[in-house]
Amino acid sequence: MNGKTFESSMRSRYFKQRLFFGAVRLSALLITLALLGILAYILANGFRAITWEFLTQPPTDSMTKGGIMPAIVGTFYLTVGAILVALPLGVVSAIFLTEYAKQGALSRIIRVGVNCLAGVPSVVFGLFGLGFFVVFLKFGSCILAGALTLGILILPTIIGAAEEAIKAVPQTFREASLALGVSKWDTIFRIVLPSALPGILTGAILGVGRAAGETAPIMFTAAAFFTAVLPKSIFDEVMALPYHIYVLATAGTHIEETRPLQYGTVLVLIALVLGIDLIAIIMRSMIRRNKRW
Amino acid sequence: MVTVEKDFIIRTKGVDFFYGAFRALSDITMNFEKNRVTALIGPSGCGKSTLLRLLNRMNDLIDGTRVEGEILFEDRNIYAPDVDPVEIRQRIGMVFQKPNPFPKSIYNNITYAPKLAGIRDSGEIEALVEESLKQVVLWDEVKDILTKSAMTLSGGQQQRLCIARALAMKPDVILMDEPTSALDPISTAKIEELIDTLKKHYTIIIVTHNMQQAARISEYTGFFYLGKLIEFNATEKIFTNPDVKHTEDYITGRFG
Numbered sequence: 044m045n046g047k048t049f050e051s052s053m054r055s056r057y058f059k060q061r062l063f064f065g066a067v068r069l070s071a072l073l074i075t076l077a078l079l080g081i082l083a084y085i086l087a088n089g090f091r092a093i094t095w096e097f098l099t100q101p102p103t104d105s106m107t108k109g110g111i112m113p114a115i116v117g118t119f120y121l122t123v124g125a126i127l128v129a130l131p132l133g134v135v136s137a138i139f140l141t142e143y144a145k146q147g148a149l150s151r152i153i154r155v156g157v158n159c160l161a162g163v164p165s166v167v168f169g170l171f172g173l174g175f176f177v178v179f180l181k182f183g184s185c186i187l188a189g190a191l192t193l194g195i196l197i198l199p200t201i202i203g204a205a206e207e208a209i210k211a212v213p214q215t216f217r218e219a220s221l222a223l224g225v226s227k228w229d230t231i232f233r234i235v236l237p238s239a240l241p242g243i244l245t246g247a248i249l250g251v252g253r254a255a256g257e258t259a260p261i262m263f264t265a266a267a268f269f270t271a272v273l274p275k276s277i278f279d280e281v282m283a284l285p286y287h288i289y290v291l292a293t294a295g296t297h298i299e300e301t302r303p304l305q306y307g308t309v310l311v312l313i314a315l316v317l318g319i320d321l322i323a324i325i326m327r328s329m330i331r332r333n334k335r336w
Numbered sequence: 337m338v339t340v341e342k343d344f345i346i347r348t349k350g351v352d353f354f355y356g357a358f359r360a361l362s363d364i365t366m367n368f369e370k371n372r373v374t375a376l377i378g379p380s381g382c383g384k385s386t387l388l389r390l391l392n393r394m395n396d397l398i399d400g401t402r403v404e405g406e407i408l409f410e411d412r413n414i415y416a417p418d419v420d421p422v423e424i425r426q427r428i429g430m431v432f433q434k435p436n437p438f439p440k441s442i443y444n445n446i447t448y449a450p451k452l453a454g455i456r457d458s459g460e461i462e463a464l465v466e467e468s469l470k471q472v473v474l475w476d477e478v479k480d481i482l483t484k485s486a487m488t489l490s491g492g493q494q495q496r497l498c499i500a501r502a503l504a505m506k507p508d509v510i511l512m513d514e515p516t517s518a519l520d521p522i523s524t525a526k527i528e529e530l531i532d533t534l535k536k537h538y539t540i541i542i543v544t545h546n547m548q549q550a551a552r553i554s555e556y557t558g559f560f561y562l563g564k565l566i567e568f569n570a571t572e573k574i575f576t577n578p579d580v581k582h583t584e585d586y587i588t589g590r591f592g
């Protein structure tokens with residue numbers, strides 16, 4: 044190849060590369076803009092509703108005034124409960140799938156099941172929760188039933204993330220540990236899981252967002268239309284932010300009047316999810332700093 | 337003439353090994369003498385690592401493998417159904433080609449396995465750390481940074497840490513798979529010196545592609561080709577006057 048054509052082929056390659064990176068950058072920008080747009084819209088409409096009273100008082104005057112404190116507390120409990128259910132179960136399932144039942148028929152069946160679960164509409168989870176936890180196990184509509192239902196809902200997310208994270212742990216770590224005469228279980232527990240923790244937390248973050256935002260699964264299993272008192276045990280009903288928004292926006296007689304409250308509630312929901320995410324992200328980066336390889 | 341009974345710590349008897357249908361080792365019969373260094377040499381793919389990993393049951397980790405024949409460790413077949421591979425690996429340690437410290441502190445790299453094996457006394461643990469690191473001549477370099485991540489050490493230091501980590505379990509045998517192939521000449525020399533002092537207390541079996549290294553550090557050398565043990569003899573004999581022409585051709589570099 045002579046110098047000239049080489050140069051021109053380099054130039055055309057360079058041009059294609061620029062084009063490609065340009066497209067990538069543009070789509071990243073569009074996504075960010077869409078996100079910021081939504082946030083700005085909610086912020087603009089909602090921030091006036093955010094007062095100290097709004098955050099610390101129960102609703103009053105048929106929910107046209109007052110605050111949303113019981114719903115904040117309820118959603119917090121439901122979300123944390125769902126994570127407490129789904130995280131251990133999901134991590135154990137992921138360990139089983141990646142470290143024990145690597146190929147066999149059993150793991151294939153489980154994987155198909157998990158994928159199906161991921162595709163099921165959330166209202167189906169709600170009905171399942173109603174039938175199984177609320178009625179059959181006689182929990183009644185309460186935090187426990189709602190958290191379990193949400194937990195199952197986010198289980199596929201957690202299992203998927205944990206599986207990926209566990210698979211990403213270098214095989215050399217396992218070999219090093221096993222070659223020292225450490226048992227397989229200790230190796231998984233002391234080497235594999237700590238190394239996979241950042242990835243597992245990423246799954247938990249996604250789960251939190253999903254669990255906090257869902258309405259249908261808690262509608263029949265945990266959420267109260269209105270209650271001014273805070274729950275005293277996991278067998279109490281609670282208000283929840285997404286359901287509260289749904290109620291204000293569709294079921295009330297003062298839908299237009301309560302628009303600012305609706306946006307305010309959405310804003311609080313987003314802040315709550317971001318807050319929980321932020322904690323997880325900080326935890327993750329702290330772990331990452333200690334474990335680099 | 338008096339024949340002195342040699343003390344063999346590991347003996348393989350007619351060992352065949354299969355990855356699925358592929359036969360990686362054929363009829364390997366070898367005796368490894370206690371407190372000696374035995375080198376395994378041979379061209380790439382001839383089965384050296386496979387044999388080494390058979391000796392502490394690391395090949396168990398690979399699905400679809402099969403062993404035939406017997407491998408005796410102190411006269412006990414380590415592939416007998418009642419043998420716990422975890423116990424075997426506590427007594428037969430291993431050092432890998434690429435240094436593979438855990439993403440933990442230097443201190444915790446050493447204490448990890450002994451603690452899980454049941455050593456609880458903190459004085460004993462501390463003494464173990466110092467002793468192991470001194471054995472690999474790393475103590476002076478790291479004694480002030482024991483809490484730092486092992487990942488911050490140089491490759492040669494990491495490999496010595498990995499040897500120290502294996503020593504902390506007080507094994508009888510140490511298997512080394514090309515332990516210096518990823519290291520510079522100075523680190524390599526340090527590890528060779530180390531092997532020389534370690535053999536007083538340990539039996540060492542080492543895979544190497546470096547003929548000079550095999551000649552320098554080992555008492556016995558086995559030459560492998562295509563999954564077969566072609567010649568197994570005293571190192572001096574292998575490198576000066578081998579019985580098999582094939583061995584000589586390999587050592588003198590007439591074929592790779």
Ligand SMILES: Nc1ncnc2c1ncn2[C@@H]1O[C@H](COP(=O)(O)OP(=O)(O)OP(=O)(O)O)[C@@H](O)[C@H]1O
Pocket residue numbers: 355358360378379380381382383384385386387398
């Ligand atoms: N996990 C595996 N699955 C299938 N075949 C394998 C596996 N590991 C090794 N083999 C095959 O077994 C044979 C011996 O491999 P081995 O790693 O023991 O060679 P080696 O002598 O250590 O080579 P090198 O000097 O390159 O390290 C090779 O043909 C290799 O392709």
Ligand SMILES: [Mg+2]
Pocket residue numbers: 384385386513543
């Ligand atoms: Mg090898």
